[in-house]
Amino acid sequence: MLITNKKATFSVNVVISNKKGARDPxxxxxxxxxxxxxxxxxxxxxxxxxxxxxxxxxAFDEEEAKMTVSKMCNELRIFNPAAHKLSVExxxxxx
Amino acid sequence: MLITNKKATFSVNVVISNKKGARDPxxxxxxxxxxxxxxxxxxxxxxxxxxxxxxxxxAFDEEEAKMTVSKMCNELRIFNPAAHKLSVExxxxxx
Numbered sequence: 538m539l540i541t542n543k544k545a546t547f548s549v550n551v552v553i554s555n556k557k558g559a560r561d562p563x564x565x566x567x568x569x570x571x572x573x574x575x576x577x578x579x580x581x582x583x584x585x586x587x588x589x590x591x592x593x594x595x596a597f598d599e600e601e602a603k604m605t606v607s608k609m610c611n612e613l614r615i616f617n618p619a620a621h622k623l624s625v626e627x628x629x630x631x632x
Numbered sequence: 633m634l635i636t637n638k639k640a641t642f643s644v645n646v647v648i649s650n651k652k653g654a655r656d657p658x659x660x661x662x663x664x665x666x667x668x669x670x671x672x673x674x675x676x677x678x679x680x681x682x683x684x685x686x687x688x689x690x691a692f693d694e695e696e697a698k699m700t701v702s703k704m705c706n707e708l709r710i711f712n713p714a715a716h717k718l719s720v721e722x723x724x725x726x727x
Contacts, residue, residue, distance in 0.1 A: 544675075552684050564686075582641065589683060591678075592678070593679075594677065596675065605676070609672045609676060
């Protein structure tokens, strides 16, 4: 049997943020020291900061691309599962 | 005339990343010192790092929410337009 499927390159977006219950000093500081002194506090209610990674990965389909990147982030301990949550999505945020 | 439209809260995702031509020491280090020593280098070809902010903002619609956050990031100089590019999207990455 000849396999004709070819791998393509996918752009996978990773967001590493503090867990929901945890404090977020960076977001709190932006809100308190910038936003709340500017007039934007009338509409801007909360800011949470995080780390963003765009990973270019070769895979047969979106699902495989996502799986590879999740596995990589977990195995290489790119984030701390005790403190952070990981969000992985394929190519949502435009270049 | 009675205006019945009510404001809702939107979750706006902001990504601040280095401009395309610019180097990205953080992403390069993750790729070189973690990924390339792990076996993932067979499929993972590039990593670019950035800053992520999730902003909760009150607005009448998605368009207004996005506009408010873009304006805020520009006016408060949350990023450096000479070095970084800004990407603003409404509620794409799940909580």
